[in-house]
Amino acid sequence: MTESRDLGWIRSWATSPQMTDAVFADVTLRQEIRISGGGRRVRIRLTNEYGTAPLTVGAGRLGLATAGGGIAPGSDRVLTFGGRAGVVIPAGAPVLSDPVDLPVSALARLSVSLYLPNRVEACTGHDMPLDTGWVIPGDAVAEAALPGDAEPLPAWALVSAVEVLPDEPAGVVVVLGDSRVDGVGSTAGGGWPERLAERGVYVCGQGISGNRLLNDGLGPSGLARFDRDVLATPGLSHVVVSIGLNDIAVSFAPRVGPLADFLTMFPGEPVTAQDVIAGFRQLIDRGHDRGVRVYATTMAPYGGNDIFSPEGEAVRRTVNDWIRTSDAFDAVLDFDAVWRDPTRLDRIRGDLHEGDHLHGNDAGYQALADSIDPSIFK
Template identity: 40%
Template sequence: MIKRSRAVAALAGLGLVATTLVAAAGPASGGLPPRWVGTWGTALTAPSLANTGSSLNGFADQSIRQLVRISLGGQQVRLRFTNAYGTGPLSIGRASVGLPVAAGSPTLQPGSIRPVTFGGSASTVVYKGAEVISDPVDLPVAALQELAVTLYLPVATGAASWHWTARQTSYVYAGDRAGELDGSGQTAAYNHFYYLAGIEAFTPTGLGTVVVLGDSISDGSGATLGANTRWPDYLAGRVTGTWPALGDPGVLNVSLAGNQVTRDGQTLNSPALGDSALARLDDDVFSQPGVRTVFVELGINDVHLSGYPADRIIGGLRQLAVQAKDRGLRTVVATLGPFEGYSSWTPEKEAVRQSVNAYLRGDNEFDALVDFDQVLRDPAAPTRVLPAYDSGDHIHPNDTGAQALAAAVPLWLL
């Protein structure tokens, strides 16, 4: 394991060449029995007062069909549902998982629907603040396959636990549609996830998971809707081609747009931004099945939203590293990218960003660094995003920029 961040940043600049050479000498996991490994995950938050149509009012006698793309494949899957931010018990009347006829389609392939059960029952109750894990589902899945998870919610749910920037369309229907192939007739379509917190795959090749703990850069603001072009999606695509050298890790993206290291979204009257990263370590990182590495991409919102000084942000990042390593996890951190031209940029905030990046590039508590600032910045104007990578708002990368970020991660770090 390389501990000097500058050395790791230099290797990141070598891209796939360095990755391939080291990965080829890595451990294989052949001969090990199958195990449950996280293959998809998201972070859920409290409802928003501004979103009365779904997150605050919830659902009643309605079905939600959610489309997600997993990372690694397996022989079976099981699903995790949460009522972490509900105001009372959540009744799941029926649930299913199936395969879309095409990417992004709510219509499913004939014969692909599988019922999801809980202790052998088609229904379950998820109590306030709790979560449930389904029984294993006999549905072999391939790496990078898209799944459709349908939940029928027979009684009024009240406020929903949700992810507000899914970059993926979820479809809402009247009544029970969990057993229906046809995805037409929806009454609403939202760019959110609801209640679904994770999917696990039963696999003989997956040795663990990589959890990306980030903000909107990782959550996909600026990415094409429904195209799975967030940078962790591209990273998952790279990882799936490395078996057996890397042990086929799953990639779980628990990033939240607007998330900060040291401040809760609630204090900004925006609970959908989530609890601070420090507050959500236990639920969103440490509890993930088979987690081995946490990739931290955070801090820019502490700078531009809250205007915090560098020492506060550095102290928070240091705690993320210390607490993750105390759990035996490998820690990788990204520098803070450029944002001049964004509405909140000031020279004073730029100085804070540079100070935080100086800390990250030096000797610190993290095991490794990937220099996202170096990847994204315009060499002719280093405080700005390279125009070819700019989604248009001067802070978030577009699909090409996201692909460049993923390509800069040496896979052997994972």
């Protein structure tokens, strides 16, 4: 298998594209992004993949972010697309900006400003709250300081990846997952892939809250988006599969009260342990065909959450045993062992979850990142 990469483009940050209900017109979107690894040049990937009409970006800027939504002096760069200041992105398509000469260090915070002159109704983004994004009336891409009429942007919009040219050979780790990869329950940007990046790893978290491996529902299934979100990643060297618990939990959850209405968002027949394992084998084969290593995390507990059932717990343990013992994956990260309560093996330790017995808090996600030896990605 490939152990290193030439000095080509490396994806340093990414978020999985989704349909959002945001509507914009004649506004500037300013979003701050903390990349994982650095490089000497940068390009931005914009997405209209769920758009139903062409999307016009009238102007764009890139710079190093400062506190309060500002741009560091001397770092402001104009974004161009094929040499032009704006671009029309076809419905269903992404677009890459031209490379920008801007040296960036690992964990640098970038500011991306995009002016949208026309009405955008079907906006592709990522349904995860952020505290470092703003909507500004009119064309404000060149404003070094955040204008006073800026309003909070509730979720990621249009920007799906940041790529860099590194100064030395490197590979990127892409994590395919659900809400636990998205960092639900943590402060903004506090998920375990972000914490892993702080240990010198180029890493992209491709989590979708509520996502499943085998069936669509909240976003396309892991099997359906694997090529787009993972295998198409520039510089890909390792995949971490951290998905499947929602398949199991939804299959056996009690259909009573408000939970029954919630579960209607998850179509498809109940799955078995063998169904999930077969899905994992598909990802392994597809990853190995591209010459990348495929790792897995075990599924951490969820006892105490409304979606828990004894039947689902039995399947979770069966699949975890297979992950640990089958040697099907190139390596295993035992997140179940990190999070489980030694006195209640079906539950997360009380100090590691956000209160719902399903998602981590900042300490929980930090514990997952700390359990990983970064050398396994070399």
